[in-house]
Amino acid sequence: MERKEFLGRVRQAMSTADLPLRSEVAPGALLGDLRIDNLLDRFVERATDVNCAVKVIEATDALDHVISIMREYGADEYLGWADSQMPIPGIGAGLIANGFSPRPFEVPSEDRLHHQSAYYDLVVGVTGADGGLAESGSMVLIHGVNRSRMASLIPEVHVALLPASMIVESLSHWAASRPESLTASVNLVVITGPSRTGDIEMHLTQGVHGPRHVHVLVLKDR
Amino acid sequence: MTIEPVTFLGRVKRDRESGVVIPVSEAARRMSAYRVAASVDFPLMEEMRDRAREVRLHTLANLDKYLAQFASQVEANGGQVHWAADGDEANAIIRQIADDNDVRTVVKSKSMVTEEIDLNESLEAAGLSIVETDLGEFIVQLSGDKPSHIIAPVLHKTRYDIGELFAAKLDRGFSTDPAELTQMAREHLRREFLTADMGISGCNMAIADTGTVVLVTNEGNGRLTTTAPRIHVTVMGMERIVPTFGDASAVLEVLARAGTGQRLSVYTNFVSGSRRHGDPDGPDAFHVVILDNGRSRTLGGQEAEILACIRCGACLNICPVYREVGGHAYGFTYPGPIGAVVTPSLKGLDEWHELPYASTLCGACVEACPVRIDIPKMLLTLRSRAATDGHLPGWLTFAIGRYATAATHPRQFRLLLKAGGVVGSMMARDGWISKAPSHGANWTGARDLPQPAKQPFHARWKARHGA
Amino acid sequence: MPLSWFQMAVQLFVTCLVDSFFPEVGEATVDVLESAGETVEFPADQTCCGQPAYNVGLRDDARKMAAHTLDVLDATDGPIVLPSGSCTDMIVHHIPELMAGDPRRAAQAERVAGRTRELSQFLVDDLGLETVGPGCGDCSVAYHPSCHGLRNLNLRTQAESLLDHTEGVQRVELPDAENCCGFGGLFSVEMPEVSVAMMETKLKNVEASGAAILVGGDVSCLMHLGGGLHRNDSAVTVKHFAEILAGRLDNAHDD
Known part of the structure; x- marks a missing residue:
């Protein structure tokens, strides 16, 4: 069906629609009092609630923490965002200097299957996070150039570096204050804990398609 | 998707006898409890529900404008928009996209709307391999079954059923441990994800002013489906629109809380097109198929408000009828109270006139609905149309007609009560009737009926007060 | 007013x-x-x-x-x-x-x-009353709030409070009290299988409550539940809350 004809049918229907009273303008986000005294504390509490492993650390210790997580899982490779996209410099370089090797994150269109098949058994992904949502314990990741979507999606373990200063109250607050984050790239994802399912007898199981473990390293403000 | 046998009560009988209703009922209760706990935990729950409702109703009242804006924005972002009047048209469009792009394998993330239009059957008939990737839907597909709940499709299966299924179909040995079963599915499905040509997703909502599709999943299948294959096709019901990111946030704040009791689902994925120059990954092409399939008819009628539904499943979980009959009884993609309105409203009362009667009008659904849709009110308008169209049993229409006549003639009414007392006393023993004739047997099959009073209240009042 | x-x-x-x-x-x-x-x-x-x-x-x-x-x-x-x-x-x-x-x-x-x-x-x-009437003496009751009163008239506490303030009345909690009993008007005879299934769920909770009398505010639901209790040979009886308040427990039904 053509667009014009389709929308004509919709318009026709709207003229007889039995709808309760409604606002004339789109109401937008609701920003009420969420009773949050301290954004960082609330974020840590809520991210822990959804089974993230959360640590609040000095930025200068970040590399050591990433390394220790990688060793915990016996990983010697990782898929990560480019160093330039991480909230602090030197993580990628530091990992390489410590003997870990980065997997290429570029998936060229002409050789997609070959590159993606190599992701099959990835253990660790390392990314930054562009925001934190205190109320739900979520992280916001804006994807784009040098920011692999797969890094937070395909490995068993996702390690994310989140600057404490980037934590806001809630998704509503993010949407209201950062509307441009949707148009900055073609993909933004809000991650709230490790991949999970309750599909089998409502038994909560982690790690269905996405990471089984999510480590959040919250970088303290200077 | 339709489910045999053809009558509601026939399906109820089958599913109650087989016992599949029991785990569904148990899970529904638990999910309801999670919803209540999550609502209490969130200080803005009631205000947010009002806001989300306002967003949905505002959108429906301006749907043409927002649909046009959304479509133009998707195109501006480099995506392609297709308009489908019905399921056949949508399926043909998707087959064409597959054909044009040499697609052989398809992965799908969970989507009600593609079940509504039987997309899988259509693609399989065209020779494509299509794999459901939501764990529940994957199990449904492997077993040739149908989902029984909109957000948890295999509540009706036990871990033993699933263990046997995987042992037979995945060749991975037998287990009844949900974690091990999940691991088997993970390993099996990631191969499918990483090599599929096309990913097909539904759409929880679409943001008009940015041309963004929002997908909410817990497992990550929504993200993989929209990231790994070279082509991403979103199929969306035309009512899934919200105006802005802010409006979307209000709906998202109540969606997971109402559905599973989570504050947010694990992955809220915002997709605004195919990969841009320099993006390391993501699909090369993005298509949106916007589907009517009866929705404009619904929008133009008395049940327009049902299109405000955000598909959380709260009304199923709380519904005392759903808890006794499970999801398959409703016969189509959308079960429970929402289905009792959506199905006849989308597909017509001729075939689906039983569903509006599959409710006691108890109102638990309105109380649970995050956007406060007045489902009982719509069941009543549907019943009124069903009655007008002659779908009520003749005996009932006749009986009610006679009762209405008596009730508008007080003397006749008093005689009727008196006669009832006399007849009742002939049938009763010790004040109870245990076997009533004719349609009364529908009552006395499993319940005794108290004997109608020999002296109705009218007569007693008269005896006491005169007049 | x-x-x-x-x-x-x-x-x-x-x-x-x-x-x-x-x-x-x-x-x-x-x-x-x-x-x-x-x-x-x-x-x-x-x-x-x-x-x-x-x-x-x-x-x-x-x-x-x-x-x-x-x-x-x-x-x-x-x-x-x-x-x-x-x-x-x-x-x-x-x-x-x-x-x-x-x-x-x-x-x-x-x-x-x-x-x-x-x-x-x-x-x-x-009227702002706490309770009325003589009451029925010692009795243990469970209260089923019928749906239309509960949700459409917002009757969430009134009858329960009248009962609780009546001397001798011991009100016990009814599990899942707000779950519909399955009567539903003509639903009870149009879809008897479902109606009865819902009734049995309700009656399980009634029996579990331990109450001797199931009290409600709508005789329609009570007719359905009472009919089920009688068929099941239960010792539990049903009464309207007015009967409890008025102390009319041995109210003859068919005189």
């Missing part, structure tokens, strides 16, 4: 089901209202509010019955009180909707709706 309204006699709308099957509940309602100091009048030409027809979709029949009900009630003054949440909901909410197309009837429906109260609502919210 002007004070004089409360000084007028109460108009009792007893409902067709009480009239025909449970006149003793009507008598208990009169007793309770009189103990509360009210004068009770009974408009003799009342019949049925039209709810059964309305709920199955036969709106013309429903409208006829509703119009008759409005004529009978609009000819009176003062509060209209019903021992039923469901029929009160019909008069307060649905009759005005049914009559929306006819300005004269609509105005009449609004007038009548504004005067109409469910019994516990009238006693607690309008």
